[in-house]
Amino acid sequence: MRYLRSKFLHVDWRTNSPSKGLVRSGPDGDYQGHALAVSNCWWVLRRAGRKHLAQRNVKRERNRIAAVAGVKTWFGHRQVSCIHPGARGGHGGQAPRLSRIGMGLGFSFLCLIGSAAGKSKDSAPPSPDQSWSPPDLAAHQAGLQNHLIELPSNIVIDSRKIYLLPELIDIAQRLNPETKIAWQRAKQALAAVGLKEVTYYPILSAAAAAGYTRLFAPLPALKIDRAALVRAIQTGGSAQSAISLQNDGVLHLDVLAQTTLSVKWLLFDFGERDASVRSSREDLLVANLAFNATHQKLVFEVSKNFYTYNTQRDAVRVARSALETASTVSEAVEARLNTGLATQPELLQAKQQLAQSRFDLEKALGSQTDSLVDLLVSIGLSPSVKIQITDSFTGSLPTDIETPVNQLVEHAFVQRPDMVAAFASIRSKEAKISQIKASYYPKISAVGSVGYGQERLSLGGLGTFDQGAPTFGGGLAVEFPIFDGFFRHYELFAAESELGEANSQLQQSGDRAGREVWQAYTDLHTAISSETAADALVKASVDAYDSVLSSYKQGLSTYTELVTSETRLTSARNALFQSRSAIHTAATALALALGDLAQPGASKPDPGKPAKRSR
Numbered sequence: 001m002r003y004l005r006s007k008f009l010h011v012d013w014r015t016n017s018p019s020k021g022l023v024r025s026g027p028d029g030d031y032q033g034h035a036l037a038v039s040n041c042w043w044v045l046r047r048a049g050r051k052h053l054a055q056r057n058v059k060r061e062r063n064r065i066a067a068v069a070g071v072k073t074w075f076g077h078r079q080v081s082c083i084h085p086g087a088r089g090g091h092g093g094q095a096p097r098l099s100r101i102g103m104g105l106g107f108s109f110l111c112l113i114g115s116a117a118g119k120s121k122d123s124a125p126p127s128p129d130q131s132w133s134p135p136d137l138a139a140h141q142a143g144l145q146n147h148l149i150e151l152p153s154n155i156v157i158d159s160r161k162i163y164l165l166p167e168l169i170d171i172a173q174r175l176n177p178e179t180k181i182a183w184q185r186a187k188q189a190l191a192a193v194g195l196k197e198v199t200y201y202p203i204l205s206a207a208a209a210a211g212y213t214r215l216f217a218p219l220p221a222l223k224i225d226r227a228a229l230v231r232a233i234q235t236g237g238s239a240q241s242a243i244s245l246q247n248d249g250v251l252h253l254d255v256l257a258q259t260t261l262s263v264k265w266l267l268f269d270f271g272e273r274d275a276s277v278r279s280s281r282e283d284l285l286v287a288n289l290a291f292n293a294t295h296q297k298l299v300f301e302v303s304k305n306f307y308t309y310n311t312q313r314d315a316v317r318v319a320r321s322a323l324e325t326a327s328t329v330s331e332a333v334e335a336r337l338n339t340g341l342a343t344q345p346e347l348l349q350a351k352q353q354l355a356q357s358r359f360d361l362e363k364a365l366g367s368q369t370d371s372l373v374d375l376l377v378s379i380g381l382s383p384s385v386k387i388q389i390t391d392s393f394t395g396s397l398p399t400d401i402e403t404p405v406n407q408l409v410e411h412a413f414v415q416r417p418d419m420v421a422a423f424a425s426i427r428s429k430e431a432k433i434s435q436i437k438a439s440y441y442p443k444i445s446a447v448g449s450v451g452y453g454q455e456r457l458s459l460g461g462l463g464t465f466d467q468g469a470p471t472f473g474g475g476l477a478v479e480f481p482i483f484d485g486f487f488r489h490y491e492l493f494a495a496e497s498e499l500g501e502a503n504s505q506l507q508q509s510g511d512r513a514g515r516e517v518w519q520a521y522t523d524l525h526t527a528i529s530s531e532t533a534a535d536a537l538v539k540a541s542v543d544a545y546d547s548v549l550s551s552y553k554q555g556l557s558t559y560t561e562l563v564t565s566e567t568r569l570t571s572a573r574n575a576l577f578q579s580r581s582a583i584h585t586a587a588t589a590l591a592l593a594l595g596d597l598a599q600p601g602a603s604k605p606d607p608g609k610p611a612k613r614s615r
Contacts, residue, residue, distance in 0.1 A: 292598070300597060302378050319365075353563060426502045436495055520593045521590055
């Protein structure tokens with residue numbers, strides 16, 4: 001089969017020889033050589049079929065042929081890389097064909113590597129002065145959108161029901177992702193304990209292999225010098241000098257197949273495993289206590305947001321009342337203006353106060369919406385869910401605390417999850433130190449194996465022998481680390497430092513617990529006293545406002561006095577509602593500081609039973 005290289009050069013792919021019209025050298029016009037180099041073959045294959053390039057590069061082609069003629073002598077003696085032009089019409093030698101196949105495979109492999117490298121999507125921002133869109137950003141955004149669609153919906157909410165605080169807490173404990181995260185971490189710590197306990201069990205493994213592995217050993221031959229042996233016998237001397245061993249070849253042992261069932265059982269390690277298990281169990285206790293602490297913090301957050309939401313609803317009521325009051329004042333000023341008892345500036349100030357009251361109402365409504373969103377998010381619900389929430393403190397914690405604060409602090413030291421977790425962390429670090437110290441001693445293990453093997457023995461000219469037979473073995477193994485580059489030394493040093501850190505963290509947790517108990521206790525009593533004062537303030541403000549309004553209508557009080565009493569009444573009402581919410585918030589904070597909030601096994605507040613203080 002002949003392909004057209006160009007109008008000047010024809011190449012036979014079977015022999016890879018150029019046409020007689022081009023490859024010539026010397027005055028006699030004989031062919032310069034009978035072979036082309038492997039590089040020439042590759043060049044021809046690469047440019048086969050490209051007619052227009054051959055027409056514009058005749059000079060380059062002639063130079064190339066001259067170079068081929070220059071190295072003819074070197075290639076002429078290597079039949080593996082040459083092709084004789086006289087083979088035209090046949091299939092050529094086997095070696096050139098293998099050479100072409102190898103070069104083709106190598107070239108394809110290089111192209112594949114270049115293509116894979118060119119398709120790499122790994123990249124970084126080209127410059128630091130502007131934002132950048134990563135290559136896989138769109139795919140990840142689409143996947144994230146699909147993932148969010150698969151999240152559970154809010155089907156647990158009954159839009160016709162009015163939910164109390166204990167019911168909201170129960171929903172939060174089931175839906176909030178923080179409790180699920182803490183739960184998964186506790187399960188991970190439990191799995192870590194199991195990973196440490198498995199070291200008490202034997203390790204059983206099976207292996208099978210089939211292939212060919214050749215081993216060898218020198219094969220000696222026994223040589224006897226008969227004359228020396230006869231003399232030794234006759235003289236009664238030693239016959240050792242007449243007998244010698246000489247190298248007579250090699251003995252080959254071929255492993256063809258092997259199956260093995262092996263067992264290893266650590267019997268004694270001077271308490272290293274026991275210390276490791278104790279450390280992991282203490283870590284499990286820390287994770288479990290963190291799970292309880294997460295529930296306590298969640299209950300506090302939901303309760304605080306619940307009280308804040310109700311406070312904002314009270315603020316809306318106060319703002320609406322202030323709007324009504326401002327409207328009444330504006331009407332009174334306008335009536336007095338009509339009778340000539342008020343001035344135009346007073347009327348304008350009254351309208352300004354009315355507009356300010358409308359602004360305050362809208363602002364209060366916005367704050368109410370924000371507080372509702374915070375409450376729903378803390379529960380684990382979508383802000384768009386429709387839910388009705390009670391506006392009373394029913395189901396809240398009791399607010400009358402008669403226990404002395406010093407006893408409350410002592411109670412918090414042994415009840416709070418973070419305090420117990422800090423102590424468990426100390427015990428975990430102590431067990432870790434014991435584990436490292438035990439690693440300095442030897443370990444004793446029982447080992448054994450049973451299997452079946454297929455082998456072949458070659459004895460030179462004596463033939464080969466194939467045989468399969470069972471294999472087995474067993475014994476005791478002692479492992480004694482002597483030197484490890486001071487690894488255990490520094491590991492022990494780090495563990496002792498971690499123990500010191502854990503002791504300091506326990507002290508820090510104790511200081512924080514005492515401070516939080518004192519602060520919550522003080523806030524509770526302050527809020528209770530503030531509520532009593534705010535209640536009296538509201539009553540006095542209502543009486544003062546009614547009196548000033550009546551006096552203003554009669555012309556006995558000024559507009560400034562009326563506006564001042566109106567502003568004080570609004571402020572007193574807000575203070576009353578805020579102090580009531582602060583009482584329950586402080587009581588919940590005190591329960592959190594004591595570690596009594598959402599205790600395991602504790603009964604939840606009865607939704608139908610009102611708190612000690614209710615509105």
